[in-house]
Amino acid sequence: MHHDYADIRSRIEEDPKWFDECAVPRYEPFSPKHLADIYADECALVRIQCQGCQRRFRVAFSISSMARIRAVMNQMAGQQYDQKEAEKYSIANQIKEKTIHYGDPPNVRCCAAGPTMNSDPLLVLEYWERKNFDWVRNPEYEINLDDND
Numbered sequence: 001m002h003h004d005y006a007d008i009r010s011r012i013e014e015d016p017k018w019f020d021e022c023a024v025p026r027y028e029p030f031s032p033k034h035l036a037d038i039y040a041d042e043c044a045l046v047r048i049q050c051q052g053c054q055r056r057f058r059v060a061f062s063i064s065s066m067a068r069i070r071a072v073m074n075q076m077a078g079q080q081y082d083q084k085e086a087e088k089y090s091i092a093n094q095i096k097e098k099t100i101h102y103g104d105p106p107n108v109r110c111c112a113a114g115p116t117m118n119s120d121p122l123l124v125l126e127y128w129e130r131k132n133f134d135w136v137r138n139p140e141y142e143i144n145l146d147d148n149d
Contacts, residue, residue: 001115004107018045018058019106030060032128032135039064041130042091044141048102048119053111058125059102061091095124095141121145 002023009016009025016025020036028034030045040062049056068086075085087093094100100121107115127141 001104002107004109004115009108016106018060020060021062023059023104023106025106026060030058030126032062032130035060035062037062037064037067039066041065043128044091044095044100044124045126046100046102046121046145047123047125048105048121050105050110050114050117050119052113052117055105055108055110055114056122057106057119059106061094061100061102063089063091092127092129092138092141095127095143095145098145098147100124100145 005023005025012025012027014027016027018026018030020026020034022036024036026034032040032043035043041064043060043062045058045060047056048059068089071089072086091100098121102119102121105114105117105119109115111117123144123146124142127138128135129138130136
């Protein structure tokens with residue numbers, strides 16, 4: 001369950017344009033430069049929906065190369081680092097495999113159970129990679145994730 005950030009949302013009349021990786025409301029148009037993880041080298045803006053009321057949200061996913069390395073090292077418990085194993089943790093791979101998952105939706109009190117419900121991923125709106133310190137959008141990964149559509 002995420003914080004509701006009512007102290008922020010109550011002071012701004014418009015709805016957030018998107019929510020970052022920590023479900024913090026963001027009011028500027030999405031940009032990889034506004035991610036919570038300043039070390040991220042891969043990100044996506046994804047439309048999700050609350051499983052309770054189906055309210056839709058635009059949320060960010062990000063990961064850094066160091067986070068991928070830590071995930072692999074934790075899983076491998078002392079074995080030699082494997083680059084192919086690290087690729088499984090990439091956002092691109094999670095999109096291809098349709099395993100990308102945000103968890104609880106942003107806590108805007110969308111429904112009685114909303115803050116504690118899970119969310120369903122629907123659509124990758126934007127996918128970005130950082131190459132040589134510059135963010136580059138790659139529409140190859142901007143796909144429908146909802147098997148019902």
